[in-house]
Amino acid sequence: MNTVQQGARRAGHAPAPRARVVIAKPGLDGHDRGAKVIARALRDAGYEVIYTGLHQTPEQIVATVIAEDAPLLGLSVLSGAHLTIVEKVIQLLAEEDAGDVRLLVGGIIPDADVTALEALGVHAVFTPGAGIGGIVETVDRLLATTDTTATTETPDTPEPALEQAC
Numbered sequence: 629m630n631t632v633q634q635g636a637r638r639a640g641h642a643p644a645p646r647a648r649v650v651i652a653k654p655g656l657d658g659h660d661r662g663a664k665v666i667a668r669a670l671r672d673a674g675y676e677v678i679y680t681g682l683h684q685t686p687e688q689i690v691a692t693v694i695a696e697d698a699p700l701l702g703l704s705v706l707s708g709a710h711l712t713i714v715e716k717v718i719q720l721l722a723e724e725d726a727g728d729v730r731l732l733v734g735g736i737i738p739d740a741d742v743t744a745l746e747a748l749g750v751h752a753v754f755t756p757g758a759g760i761g762g763i764v765e766t767v768d769r770l771l772a773t774t775d776t777t778a779t780t781e782t783p784d785t786p787e788p789a790l791e792q793a794c
Contacts, residue, residue, distance in 0.1 A: 646673075647771050648698040652680040652689040654705060654713045662734065663704035669760045670767060686713060690720040693729055700771055705735040711744060718749050730770040734758065 651667045653660050660682055667677045678696050680689060693701050701721075705713060714733060721729050733745055734754040742753045752766050 646675050647700065648676045648678060648696050649700045649702065649767065650678045650680065650689070650693050650696060650698045651702045651704065652684050652692070653682045654684050654686060654689060654703055654717070655707050655709050656683065657705060657707040657735075658682055659706055660704065662706075663702075665760065666702060666704070666734065666763060669764055673764045673768075675767065686716040686720055689717060690724060690726070693721070694724050694726060698729065700730040700732065700767060702732040702734065705733060705737070708736070710735065710737055711741060711748075714745055714748055714750060732763075732766070732770075734763075 649670055651663050651670075653663050663679065667679045671677045678692060678698065680692055684692075689701070689703070692698075701717070703710075703714065703717065710733060714731070718727075718731065721727055721731075730751045731749065732752050732754065733750050737745065737753055737755050742755075745753050751770055754763055
């Protein structure tokens, strides 16, 4: 558990989640240890993580992203179908007017396919040996401009008085 969470719990309240992140395992790949490790690391970093579980179709993944209003999607692909799956997910996100969702891909990705994924619109690709801290930092950077918990306050404008309850 990180220090921020420990301090907040001692103070009697948990910090507000920084943003929702969907982590998904598309296709027939049945190995999800890496996806779960990343999901936990992001949760520990303060993100609200929605893990879809195994064997998700691109349609199911995009439906989850839309339902959860998540600004970031992480796909874990070990099956070799990453180009086909990512292309379909990006197409479906665009059809749902969610083309601004940040997309990360992790897994067994040949070096030659990293460039192809980036050309499709993937924001970052992580292969075996990628450090968890670096992944969290990338998510922080990508979501810095889409912080869903930030509020805009105008200190010169008083808030309206609340009505008394009956």
